[in-house]
Amino acid sequence: MTRGRFAPSPTGPLHFGSLVAAVASYCDARQRGGKWLLRIEDVDSTRTIKGASDDIMRTLAAYGFAWDGEVVYQSRRSALYQQVLQQLQARALAYACTCSRKEIADSSTRQGIEGAIYPGTCLRHAVAADTAAAWRLKTQAAPISFSDAIQGHQQHALASAIGDFVLKRADGVFSYQLAVVVDDALQGVTHIVRGADLLNSTTRQIYLQQLLGYPTPQYAHIPLVTNGDGQKLSKQTLAQALPADNVKATLIAALLFLQQTLPDNVDRYSVDAIWQWAISHWRLPQIPPVQHD
Ligand SMILES: [Zn+2]
Numbered sequence: 001m002t003r004g005r006f007a008p009s010p011t012g013p014l015h016f017g018s019l020v021a022a023v024a025s026y027c028d029a030r031q032r033g034g035k036w037l038l039r040i041e042d043v044d045s046t047r048t049i050k051g052a053s054d055d056i057m058r059t060l061a062a063y064g065f066a067w068d069g070e071v072v073y074q075s076r077r078s079a080l081y082q083q084v085l086q087q088l089q090a091r092a093l094a095y096a097c098t099c100s101r102k103e104i105a106d107s108s109t110r111q112g113i114e115g116a117i118y119p120g121t122c123l124r125h126a127v128a129a130d131t132a133a134a135w136r137l138k139t140q141a142a143p144i145s146f147s148d149a150i151q152g153h154q155q156h157a158l159a160s161a162i163g164d165f166v167l168k169r170a171d172g173v174f175s176y177q178l179a180v181v182v183d184d185a186l187q188g189v190t191h192i193v194r195g196a197d198l199l200n201s202t203t204r205q206i207y208l209q210q211l212l213g214y215p216t217p218q219y220a221h222i223p224l225v226t227n228g229d230g231q232k233l234s235k236q237t238l239a240q241a242l243p244a245d246n247v248k249a250t251l252i253a254a255l256l257f258l259q260q261t262l263p264d265n266v267d268r269y270s271v272d273a274i275w276q277w278a279i280s281h282w283r284l285p286q287i288p289p290v291q292h293d
Helices: 016-031 052-062 078-090 101-107 176-186 196-212 247-257 271-280
Strands: 003-006 035-040 094-097 134-137 143-148 152-157 166-168 191-195 218-222
Touching: 003 016, 003 191, 016 035, 016 191, 016 218, 016 247, 016 271, 035 052, 078 094, 078 134, 078 166, 078 176, 078 196, 134 196, 143 196, 143 218, 152 196, 166 176, 176 196, 191 196, 196 218, 247 271
Parallel strands: 003 035, 191 218
Antiparallel strands: 094 134, 134 166, 143 152
């Protein structure tokens, strides 16, 4: 059974970029006859805006999305993430790190794809048990690769591209990478369709899946919607909230962004009829890969 999912962060209202990701994962899961799950990624409660998750669900319902089963909230799953972290600790795959951001910047001599690579300082000295510490995952030099349904072959040697990454921050917040891997596995997600801003995270997630004995889902990363300045739409770039009164035109715009074929007289279709068309005519291969410079 196919299981797709949409996993917004409740850091503000849904915008057009999040709608595009939701439409893509919804059409993909429904065309395969599968379920579509909704997960609220509020693992970092310091970024959560009060009322945003309810607002997101109201907006999804207004646009005609119907999710299956209970909504999962990451903020209620710390015990699950802690169990998994303890497994990795017990196998000596994770280690405590007390370095500050500045110490890492000052001591790092290598740049990875997301900035300075942590040089493993805390692997070489003991960390007192009562010290507030982050937990990092040991990475390996062997490459991790996968075939993205839109972006094609992807590969990283994590030790040199990313370095030992954080699983739990010193303030007790579990990392996105750990939470998403645990949730996708426990929810039985088989097909992940999401924005290309997460393409570089995928090899970290696959590595965690391999260590934990979880199956690896199929991945498809869609191009990001950008504003006139070429920036990703986000709360930081002041993306507008999705309109509540112009659902049909906005839904059509999302399908056109995804290069999907629509009927000539789509303007006369109801929202329900547009969904029926979009799901039955969904063609993932029509979505263009991200252009690289
Ligand atoms: Zn350290």
